[in-house]
Amino acid sequence: xxxxxxxxxxxxxxxxxxxxxxxxxxxxxxxxxxxxxxxxxxxxxxxxxxxxxxxxxxxxxxxxxxxxxxxxxxxxxxxxxxxxxxxxxxxxxxxxxxxxxxxxxxxxxxxxxxxxxxxxxxxxxxxxxxxxxxxxxxxxxxxxxxxxxxxxxxxxxxxxxxxxxxxxxxxxxxxxxxxxxxxxxxxxxxxxxxxxxxxxxxxxxxxxxxxxxxxxxxxxxxxxxxxxxxxxxxxxxxxxxxxxxxxxxxxxxxxxxxxxxxxxxxxxxxxxxxxxxxxxxxxxxxxxxxx
Numbered sequence: 001x002x003x004x005x006x007x008x009x010x011x012x013x014x015x016x017x018x019x020x021x022x023x024x025x026x027x028x029x030x031x032x033x034x035x036x037x038x039x040x041x042x043x044x045x046x047x048x049x050x051x052x053x054x055x056x057x058x059x060x061x062x063x064x065x066x067x068x069x070x071x072x073x074x075x076x077x078x079x080x081x082x083x084x085x086x087x088x089x090x091x092x093x094x095x096x097x098x099x100x101x102x103x104x105x106x107x108x109x110x111x112x113x114x115x116x117x118x119x120x121x122x123x124x125x126x127x128x129x130x131x132x133x134x135x136x137x138x139x140x141x142x143x144x145x146x147x148x149x150x151x152x153x154x155x156x157x158x159x160x161x162x163x164x165x166x167x168x169x170x171x172x173x174x175x176x177x178x179x180x181x182x183x184x185x186x187x188x189x190x191x192x193x194x195x196x197x198x199x200x201x202x203x204x205x206x207x208x209x210x211x212x213x214x215x216x217x218x219x220x221x222x223x224x225x226x227x228x229x230x231x232x233x234x235x236x237x238x239x240x241x242x243x244x245x246x247x248x249x250x251x252x253x254x255x256x257x258x259x260x261x262x263x264x265x266x267x268x269x270x271x272x273x274x275x276x277x278x279x280x281x282x283x284x285x286x287x288x289x290x291x
Contacts (some may be wrong), residue, residue, distance in 0.1 A: 012072040015045045017080060021072075039084040053083060075215045118153060125149050126262050129197060129230060143230060144172055144195040150261075150272070151175060160190075169214055174222070186274055187224045196229040199255070203233045205240040208252075212244045219248050226276070228253040251276055 014021035022045060047067035067082040125146040133139040144162065151157050156179035164171040173193040194211050196203050208227065210233055216224035225248065227233075227241075232254045241250040253276055261272050 011043065012101060013045060014070040014072060016068060016070045017046055018046060020045050039065070041086055042069075042082060045069070047082065052080065086127065103170065109244075121149055122146075123264060124188065127259075139197045140172075140195060143195040143228070147173065147193060147225065147228060154179060156180060156273065171214060188222070190218075190222045192222050193224040194225065194227045196227060196231065198229055198231040202231055203229050203237055203252075205234065205236040208233075208237050208240040208244065208250065212241075212248070212250055215248045215250070222248070224249045224251065226251045226253055226273075228258070230255050 009073055009096065012023045013019050022041065047069050050066045050068055052063045053066050054063055065084050065232045067084070069080060069082045071080055125142075129142045129146050131142070132141065133142065147160055151159060156177065158176045158178075159173055161171060161174035164174075171192065172195045175191050175193065177187055177189055177191060192215055194214075196207070211225060211227055215222055229252075230261045233241075233252050238252060240264075241252055257276060261271070
């Protein structure tokens with residue numbers, strides 16, 4: 001198959017003997033203990049079969065074929081064992097494994113081609129986040145544009161305020177959330193986003209407090225605020241967000257979270273925000289500090 005999908009957004013699965021290959025986008029976690037593919041993909045590539053392995057899941061034990069494949073992801077060649085599973089298995093069944101849908105190959109490729117313009121839009125805006133930039137404002141606008149584009153992909157969300165400035169405060173993004181899925185139930189009708197395109201410095205506790213004040217002043221309408229940084233947060237900043245997240249929740253999103261989204265950008269964007277909220281707004285690893 002000719003190269004049609006950008007490798008920066010995906011992976012190539014290749015027969016190590018014949019070099020027959022197919023390119024997919026962001027569906028495989030090559031860091032897992034094994035890679036899971038559909039039987040149909042393995043057959044289409046004529047992957048060499050190694051045998052079978054017993055897999056224990058919530059459905060019980062089952063014997064699954066094992067194949068050998070070469071995975072080319074982000075410029076790295078990884079030769080790995082591939083396990084195929086019956087169609088009723090899903091991501092929920094195998095935690096830590098990213099299972100490719102058991103759809104017919106034609107349907108999988110058609111879906112990828114349909115989503116390709118969005119994926120390329122995400123990639124180009126992600127690259128622009130890191131410049132070059134003429135000035136500080138252009139640098140900040142690049143991150144806002146990237147996040148706006150992600151939000152545009154979620155049906156029912158709309159940025160209603162952008163770069164709103166008064167004598168006392170600046171607000172980057174306020175999002176109206178009229179989705180009919182878990183995003184609405186989780187965040188309510190509005191949520192706020194503050195962008196920090198600070199690749200060379202950490203966001204500190206003072207920035208957390210300043211943002212908290214903006215959200216808290218509007219707590220009748222806004223219950224959740226995201227501080228999204230291309231850098232990282234200090235330990236004090238993380239603890240400050242924990243202490244302040246009572247009546248409103250402050251969710252901290254760093255460069256690794258953003259990079260993971262770009263690498264797995266076939267995910268539904270609303271799932272990305274919900275996952276961040278569930279993992280970070282309650283700060284489970286810091287729960288011992290809670291009264």
